[in-house]
Amino acid sequence: MNQEQDVSTRKVILTMLKTKGALTVSDMAKQLGITEMAVRRHLNTLERDGLIESKLVRQAMGRPTNLYSLTESADELFPKKYHHLTLDLLGELMEEAGEAKVQQLFDRRKERLIGRYEEQLKGKPLSERVQTLADIQNANGYMVDWTATEDGQFIINEHNCPISQVANQYNHACQCELLMFETLLGADVERTECLVKGGMKCSYVIQEK
Template sequence: MNQEADVPTRKILVTLLKTKGAQSVGELAKQLGITEMAVRRHLNTLERDNLIESRLVRQAMGRPTHLYSLAPAADELFPKKYQHLTLDLLEELEALAGQEKVDLLFERRKDRLIGRYEDRMAGKPLSERVTELADIQNSNGYMVNLESKEDGSFVLQEHNCPISQVANQYNHACTCELAMFRDLLGSAATVERTECLAKGGSKCSYVIQPAEE
């Protein structure tokens, strides 16, 4: 079996474990129509990637057998509609309590994030704070590119927005992100957003400059 064929086979294997629960090598081989040796090869790859786990089960007759099931990390392989749910909930809140309550929700989220990250900024010069900020956004899925300029300024670009569907409908999410950047970087810097994904840009781009003495 070539490498290109391996990927869809592993997808089918993972789907079987998702829909039918724990399975033995023999059971998987029958359903996939391949040899047990081939199944073990796929299972070894999935186990290496921490996507499946196995347990030894004793039987009334014969030798114990291994049953394979999905590990918690495999949950990320399946479609999620979190943003749709989030938008539905925000629309319900807006209908019940008004736009101001929705904005307040984003403000509270911003304050919570600042509280989570402010210790990482404490006592550091601006350049290290900017690097920390880029690392924070990268870890949250924003696909950040950070560029240092000769004049001491920085350009931070986000090529992905994990909350793009929410931000497209509720621009206050973008306002809060800019406010969070300014708060985390402190009075030593000025931060301006020059491009925004939610407003039709190809990325979110921020210019960070040292504040004038």
């Protein structure tokens, strides 16, 4: 079996566990039409990658057997449409309480994020604050890189925006991110390119105040 078929079979196994719940090797072998040995080989890879876990369960007859199920990490592989729910809820709030209330919601989120991260950046030189902020944004899915320029500035590039669907409709989200960067970095920050406004990335130029 070639590598492409291997990957395809593992995707089928993950989908099967998602739709049917925990299964034994025997269950999977029957549904896939392959040998139990072949199933175990795929399960070993998925377990190594942290996508599945096994639990030994006793049966009414015979030896205990392993039941395989998805981990929380595997759940991230499946489509999520959270932005639809978010936009619906924000739309309801806009109708009920007006735009100012929606902006207040984004402002409160910004303050909460600042409170969550400020200790990690406090007391560090600007270059380390930029590095730490880039790490935080990377962990949140923004696909960040950063560079230092010869004139002492720093540039942060975000190549992905996990909240782009929301920011497209509510630009105040972008403004809040800019203000969050300024507060956490304790520096002057200018956004020079924006994904939501048609750019290839969100790009920030940072310099000491």
